[in-house]
Amino acid sequence: MNTEILGVVLQIVLMVVLAYPLGKYIAKVYKGQKTWSDFMKPIERLIFKVCGINPAEEMNWKQFLKALLILNAFWFVWGMVLLVSQGWLPLNPDGNGPQTPDQAFNTCISFMVNCNLQHYSGESGLTYFTQLFVIMLFQFITAATGMAAMAGIMKSISVKTTKTIGNFWNFLVLSCTRILLPLSLIVGFILIIEGTPMGFxxxxxxxxxxxxxxMVSQGPAAAIVPIKQLGTNGGGYFGVNSSHPLENPSYLTNMAECWSILIIPMAMVFALGFYSKRKKLAYSIFGVMLFAYLTGVGINVYQEMNGNPRIDDMGIAQTGGAMEGKEVRLGSGATALWSITTTVTSNGSVNGMHDSTMPLSGLMEMLNMQINTWFGGVGVGWMNYYTFIIIAVFISGLMVGRTPEFLGKKVEAREMKIATIVALLHPFVILVGTALSGYLFAHHPDFVASEGGWLNNPGFHGLSEQLYEFTSCAANNGSGFEGLGDNTYFWNYSCGWVLILSRFLPIIGQVAIxxxxxxxxxxxESAGTLKTDTLTFGVMTFAVIFIVAALSFFPVHALSTIAEHFSL
Incomplete structure (x- = not known):
């Protein structure tokens, strides 16, 4: 077997195998059962005491959401203050200046919503202080926020009837101390051994x-990179993210980081099964997600390892495949795997430039984010899938002439309205944003352009760059087609508002449902109950998801990625 293909297969097998026991452990943590990490209890009790929190106090869904939103509002103010004043704060040996208000707004919103879209370069746009006390801090908190939201939903569906869904603050702290922190220490240890810098x-x-x-930038990279991957955050310590040789020094670190991106999203699906005692439902959901993921991996690995047909027509050998924008030490196969792994989650980190991938690879990268349900971010990925389960249950119930039910609860008009709004919000903000940027590009280019220009590529690929930017924002992903000059008033503010809408409205809707x-x-259950843990229903859910995505996004892809593919 080709060694590159072997590396791809090994990474996928490793993720799937380890996700099962991790999911079982996560379920025990959220249920408050005894685990090996109970030595963290004194630290957790101290946190609760200092913050005046009673972790045993139950919350209804409105109280749960209120706590979630207040927390995020506080950290937004915190981040804005530090980013616009970072030039005068300590831990700044390189003398980097403050961010402008529009860039700070975009940066703060982006990291607060677990997107980590970067309209700056890490070496010059931040200081060591803000890397630690804004970026790394937010990467723990926002990841834990998504996990806490899913924990609340798991608790709600694990009991027959309840008015409460757990305690947000308890789930938040447990997510940090019992899951994110221990795994970050393991990955950080691997990175330090392999040469990632850790100093000031x-x-x-x-x-x-x-x-x-x-002059080569250094800093506490090994402390920040692990949580960037494990929390499906993705914000690079260096400007070129994990294609930088200090952020991702070797093939071993590449495997560890790629593994880190998907391990918790995969495990959270299994955790659902263990927590609710509905393992068949979890296996069904996991199977649909894994099928979609493997399909994307197969397409991208084939596209990138076979290279550009135009170069073949010129009689030039493409050793290693389409290597433009990729690191030789990693290869096209590993980059193709990463491109799918980072876009089926809301991670967004890159080990090669997506702007340089083949058109069909770019199509798959964007479709993953436009569908936004295949594993997704930690916690929120399954929650997006949950929205489509509600829609699929309703449609299936109407098709067979029965009242739609999910896990013993009737799905009625109120839940369907919320689910429909959440499902349609995603394509709405992406397509409206892309249309607006296209209009401004054609009629008012000075309004959106930076000093270095706006689009490096006109035509089909230029449209893809604009579509990718808003898709990445709406999916809380953060990766980009870097031919786009995005540090402008237009992109900083328009992307910022897309980030806010696409993060909080779905979470509010899903927790409310x-x-x-x-x-x-x-x-x-009776003989007439619609079973939602079967292969048939899994296929039904997949069809609903795919049809919504196809109807929403095929026209714009016909003018961008697909048109570019046929122009080769």
Missing amino acids: DGKMEVTTLEGQEQ AGLLAQKKFIP
């Missing part, structure tokens, strides 16, 4: 192989 010295002067002097269903009277 300024830029280092090195002599290149050509004999030239070059769970809370409303939890309050309803439980209906025991």
Whole structure:
């Protein structure tokens, strides 16, 4: 077997195998059962005491959401203050200046909503202080927020009838201390051994192989990179993210980081099964997600390893496949795997430039984010799938002439309205944003352009760059087609508002649906009950998801990625 293909297969097998026991452990943590990490209890009790929180106090879904939104509002103010004043704060050996208000708004919103879209370069756009006390801090908190929201939903569907869905603050702290922190320490240890810097010295002067002097940025990268991956955050410590040789030094670190991106989203699906005691439902959901993921991996690996047909027509050998924008030490296969892994989640980190991938690879990368349900971010990925389960249950119930039910609860008009709004919000903000940017590009280019220009590529690919930016924002992903000059007033503010709408409205809707269903009277299963843990229903859910995505996004892809593919 080709060694690159072997590496791809090994990484996928490793993720799937380890996700099962991790999911079982996560379920125990949220249920408050005994685990090996109970030594963290004194620290957790101290946190609750200092913050005046009673972790045993139950919350209804409205109280749960209120706590979630207040927390995020507080950290937004915190981040804005630090980013616009970072030039005068400590831990700044390179003398980096403050961010402008529009860039700080975009950065703060982006990291607060677990997107980590970066309209700056990490080496010059941040200081060590803000890397730690804004970026790394937010990467823990926002990931834990999504996990806490899913924990509340799991609790709501695990009981027959309840008015409460747990305690948000308890789930938040447990997510950090019992799951994110231990895994980050393991990954960080691997990175340090392999050469990722961990210190507070300024830029280092090195002599290149050509004999030239070059200044290389350093800093506490090994502390930040693990949570960037494990929390499906994705924000790079360095400007070129995990294609940087210090952020991702070797094939071993590449495997560890790629594994880190998907391990918790995969495990959270299994955790649902263990927590609610509905393993068949979890297996069904996991199977649909895994099928979609493997399909994307197969397409992208084939596209990137076979290279550009235009170069073949010129009689030029493409050793290693389409290597433009990729690192030789990693190869096209590993980059293709990463491109799918990072877009089926809301991670957004890259080990190669997506702007340079083949058109069909770009199509798959965007479709993953436009569908936004295949594993997704930690916690919120399954919650997006949950929205489509509600829609699929309703449609299936109407098709067979029965009242739609999910896990013993009737799905009625109120839940369907919320689910429909959540499902349609995603394509709405992406397509409206892309249409607006296209209009401004054609009629008012000075309004959106930066000093270095706006689009490096006109035509089909230029449209893809604009579509990708809003798709990445709406999916809380953060990756980009970097041919786009995005540090402008237009992109900073338009992307910022898309980020806010696409993060909080779905979470509010999904938690509301769970809370409303939890309050309803439980209906025991009968011969006429629609089973939602079968292969048939899994296929039905997949069809609903795909049809919504196809109807929403095929026209714009016909003018961008698909048109570019046929122009090769």
